């Protein structure tokens with residue numbers, strides 16, 4: 001389970017204040033902005049008939065989301081995760097066993113009566129994954145067993161707090177659960193931190209702070225002092241050894257265990273959790289999870305919950321605001337726009353678009369019927385690459401490439417341009433050309 005609550009920054013670290021200040025300079029960017037930009041750029045929208053907190057994704061938004069999801073799936077496959085699919089519904093008993101029913105029901109949709117049974121829209125993926133783990137007997141040789149899913153979950157947010165993609169009732173979560181031995185927990189948490197670092201680099205975002213989220217007073221948390229102590233010590237060690245600055249915060253833990261939360265701040269200074277790593281001794285106990293050890297006896301695994309980008313909705317909202325709609329090329333809905341100077345170059349332009357598509361690049365043709373070259377370039381200002389084809393380029397099979405940041409390159413062979421762009425996109429680079437920083 002991943003906590004995706006928004007909180008105002010309280011006692012903020014110097015780093016956090018710096019980020020807030022920097023973002024505030026951009027004037028009123030933010031929540032409103034991601035909603036406004038999302039609508040202007042036709043990424044997503046909502047309709048009262050579908051309901052509050054239930055946005056739909058338009059083709060360009062769906063393209064960004066798909067690129068993001070594929071990045072995550074690929075990174076997870078490389079890190080030894082296997083993907084599963086599990087249903088968004090489950091019987092009430094499933095959540096009674098996991099503890100959600102008693103600790104978390106305020107955030108859950110009311111159960112539905114179905115043929116004498118009660119089913120609920122799930123508030124998290126963990127219970128399904130625990131059940132999948134125990135669907136057959138497991139050996140210590142299979143551990144750490146890393147189970148990942150980009151799956152739906154639901155939260156009964158009050159209508160007053162809903163907005164854009166940041167507070168939604170239907171959430172697509174980048175989630176994973178690692179079932180492992182106690183000895184393996186620290187390494188797994190460390191590699192999850194490293195996956196987060198790499199993802200943020202590719203996405204061009206930076207955390208405002210790392211937070212060690214601990215339980216607070218009140219009955220929100222499962223009562224097992226020794227378990228809390230052990231998992232807190234493990235996470236503290238991981239953070240200390242990582243060299244990352246972090247702050248401990250009481251009252252921010254999951255009900256079943258402490259967490260490392262990676263926080264980001266939007267333009268209005270609102271802080272939220274994007275990524276998280278959690279250690280859980282509780283649910284393995286509740287679901288009676290076991291593995292057969294080298295000694296032939298049954299042992300209890302530990303569950304590490306982790307999310308690299310949190311909910312897809314919140315991640316995309318943050319990316320829209322962070323980049324003002326000018327996504328890194330690998331995420332951009334249209335990566336390359338082909339601009340023939342006149343109708344005479346239309347055949348070569350259409351052919352270039354076809355070559356881009358064959359090469360896996362998202363390209364579009366904008367011909368003279370859409371206006372002057374200058375007007376077309378302005379319209380495509382968020383597209384990372386603009387390939388201009390004039391009479392000379394058409395004859396030579398060259399393109400005059402303009403980059404989104406205003407740089408103009410000398411005419412280059414079309415094949416070379418496409419290869420270089422493909423390489424940058426394939427490596428999830430945030431710079432547009434050969435290591436130069438985007439202006």
Ligand SMILES: [Zn+2]
Pocket residue numbers: 001002124125126175176177305306
């Ligand atoms: Zn979980």
